[in-house]
Structure formats: structure tokens, C-alpha cells
Amino acid sequence: MLELKRSLRVRDGLAMVIGIMVGSGIFRTPGNVAAEIGRPGLTLLVWTLGGVIAFAGSLIFAELATRYPRAGGKYVYARAAFGGRAGFVVGWVEGIAIYTAAIAAIGVVCGEYLGRLIGVPEHAGILGLGLVGLFTVINLTGVASGRWVQNVSTAAKLLALLAVIGAALARGGGAGWHTALPGAPGGTALIAAMAVAFQSVIWTYYGYLDAGKIAEEIVEPDRSLPRIFLGGIAATTALYLLLNVAYVHVLPFDRIAGSKLVAADVMATLFGSGAGVVFAALALLVVLASLNGNIFVTPRVIFGLAREGLGPAALARVNAGGTPWVAMAFVGGTAMVLSASGTFEQLLALSITLILVVDSMAVLSLLVLRRRGGKAAFEAPLYPALPMGFVAVYGALFVGTVIAQP
Numbered sequence: 001m002l003e004l005k006r007s008l009r010v011r012d013g014l015a016m017v018i019g020i021m022v023g024s025g026i027f028r029t030p031g032n033v034a035a036e037i038g039r040p041g042l043t044l045l046v047w048t049l050g051g052v053i054a055f056a057g058s059l060i061f062a063e064l065a066t067r068y069p070r071a072g073g074k075y076v077y078a079r080a081a082f083g084g085r086a087g088f089v090v091g092w093v094e095g096i097a098i099y100t101a102a103i104a105a106i107g108v109v110c111g112e113y114l115g116r117l118i119g120v121p122e123h124a125g126i127l128g129l130g131l132v133g134l135f136t137v138i139n140l141t142g143v144a145s146g147r148w149v150q151n152v153s154t155a156a157k158l159l160a161l162l163a164v165i166g167a168a169l170a171r172g173g174g175a176g177w178h179t180a181l182p183g184a185p186g187g188t189a190l191i192a193a194m195a196v197a198f199q200s201v202i203w204t205y206y207g208y209l210d211a212g213k214i215a216e217e218i219v220e221p222d223r224s225l226p227r228i229f230l231g232g233i234a235a236t237t238a239l240y241l242l243l244n245v246a247y248v249h250v251l252p253f254d255r256i257a258g259s260k261l262v263a264a265d266v267m268a269t270l271f272g273s274g275a276g277v278v279f280a281a282l283a284l285l286v287v288l289a290s291l292n293g294n295i296f297v298t299p300r301v302i303f304g305l306a307r308e309g310l311g312p313a314a315l316a317r318v319n320a321g322g323t324p325w326v327a328m329a330f331v332g333g334t335a336m337v338l339s340a341s342g343t344f345e346q347l348l349a350l351s352i353t354l355i356l357v358v359d360s361m362a363v364l365s366l367l368v369l370r371r372r373g374g375k376a377a378f379e380a381p382l383y384p385a386l387p388m389g390f391v392a393v394y395g396a397l398f399v400g401t402v403i404a405q406p
Helices: 010-021 024-037 040-067 074-082 084-118 121-140 143-171 188-205 208-212 221-250 253-257 262-271 273-307 325-341 344-371 385-404
Strands: none
Touching (some): 010 208, 010 221, 010 273, 024 040, 024 188, 024 221, 024 262, 024 273, 040 188, 040 344, 040 385, 074 084, 074 208, 074 273, 084 121, 084 273, 084 325, 084 344, 121 273, 121 325, 143 221, 143 262, 188 344, 208 273, 221 253, 273 325, 344 385
């Protein structure tokens, strides 16, 4: 059976996971969340709850990944628990719909930022398509190229975001804390608004599960995978909460709600328009790291499916650089088509709605695998309440989404 080389260490895994999570979401979605919720306090509560849900998911998927450290992630767990048909459905929904839509959405945001910087915002779609193609080609050259790009870009963007937080907390005057949007929802309307807002929040936290896709390439997976899952989500949650506090500390809440690049608007408010342009360039770097990370991990799902007879055998081919190159080209091409044909909001809604279903199925697999017995190197606490509670929350969010966006 074809195998991928174990060459990624904890720092590489953390760079990959944090790089994927800290991407288009934290720049593009805070305005969406603020616009839906309408109040600063409740908005921060939604971000906090998103971190709690993501940490619970990290505990669950850290156990699943250490039980099955194979390329592919969620489809591997569904297949082990429910059989080949379930694995087929989970894997291909991820590989064709969820993650290609996610890559396309990130590509759209990259195109928006690049278009803004070079003065051609009307060509954002074409620019986004081109960037998806460029990073697909980079990753086709081999694992080393994708890993190097990810490590450097993740370190650079974390430094840039910490600079935003420091400047905002030191120089901001609390402009957004005591304002709310006119007509902010209440009662049952607030519940529906929170369900829609959670699409953006889940999207922004999403990526911690992607350590499972590269589990086959992690050195000493029993020890390293839990560190990558839990370390990545803890660091990212702290960063997101501090960033949202920084945004509210500088900008009026209505301006946050109407912004597509909040961090750049914060820097422009504090230091002038020149600083806003500089940070828009840094934001592009941040989003490109997320784009690269998603393009790196997603073909591993397709590769795993093909290797186990759940897809065309050609998709399991690996080049001299260690990259599943046919799967990489397939994912990149599909994402390019989607990025040219969809808006960010459409792609986000498609991706998150399917995630709520597929992730729930993967989490339920833990109940079956635990019942069959056998110890894992890492086991999630509060079993079975933790996985059942996670699925219940996702189920409620799915129902809320159906009601709000039929």
C-alpha cells in the first residue's frame, strides 16, 4: 500500500493548523458577526462560545486521530465505525464540496485584498482564481515547499496580528463598547441571528481538524497529534478574543459591522491611511498562508480515498517530492472553478452547512469505536457527554440555519 513519509514535526503541524485557522475568517467575518448580533457584549460571547465548541472538538478529534493516524481524517473514522459507504460519503463530500468551497472562498478573499491593494477591485474574482492556481503549483513541487511556505507565513502573520492587538489596546479609546446597531435582534430573532453568526464563527475557528488529514505524515503521532490539536486551538482562541476586543476598543460598533477588513480599518484609524494600506498587505499575507495550508491538506483526503479503493486509483499517485500530485491538481482545479463562480457568502454557507452534518457523523464514530474497546494513546475526557453534547450543538445550529436561511 502506498504510504506518505512521516516528516512533519509538532512545529510543522502547529504552523499548518494555526496557519489554516488564522486566515480569511478573522479579517472577513467579524463584521458579519457584528452585523448579525448587533451588540458588542453578545458578539464577544459568540466568539467565546465558538472557542469552547472548537476546543471540545479538538479533544474529540485528537483521540480519533491518535486511534487512526492515517491520511484523510474524518472519512477514516467514519469508515472504521460505519463501513465503507459511510467513509465514501464523508470523504467525497469533504473532498469535492466542503474543502474545495473553503479554498475557493479563501481565494475570493485573497482576490478582494489584492485587488484593493493594486487598485483593481473589479478583478477580484480573476485574481483569486490565479492565486489558487499559483499555490497549487507550489504545493505540486513537494512537501518541503508547502511546509516552508507555511512555517514562514504563519510566523509572519502572528507577529503582525500581535502588533495590531498591542497598538489597539495601547491607543484605542473604547469607541465600540457602548454602542449597538439600530434594530439589533431580540427574542427568537436573536436565536436565528446567532445561528447565522455561528456560520462565520465556526468558519473562522475551523481548521483545527486538519491535523487529522496529515496524521500519516506526523512524526510520533501518539505524542505529537494531541499537542497539535490542543495547542493550535488554544493559541488561536486567545488570539481571536484579543483581536475582537482590540477591534471594539478602537472602532465604533457600526463601523465594525460594515467592514470587510476590520484590522486594516483599525490601523488606519490609529495611524492614518498609509498604515491601513500596509496592513492590508499584511492581511493578504495572512490569508495566503491559510490558502496554502488548505491546498496542502485537502488532497490528502482524496489520496486516502483512492488508496483504499473509494476513488479512482490515479488519485493515489505520489510524486518524488512526496505530494499526492493527481489529487492536488484535482482539488486545485475544482477550487479554481468555484472561486470564479461564487461569492464569499455563498461559498461560506455551502461549506459550513455541510460541515455541521459531516463533522457530526465523524464525532458519532467515536461512540462506536469506544464501544468496540481498545485504548488510545489520548482519550477525550467527559465521555460520552462531550461527543454527544458536541453533536447536539451542531444539530441545533443546523436547525437554526435552516430556519434563518431556508
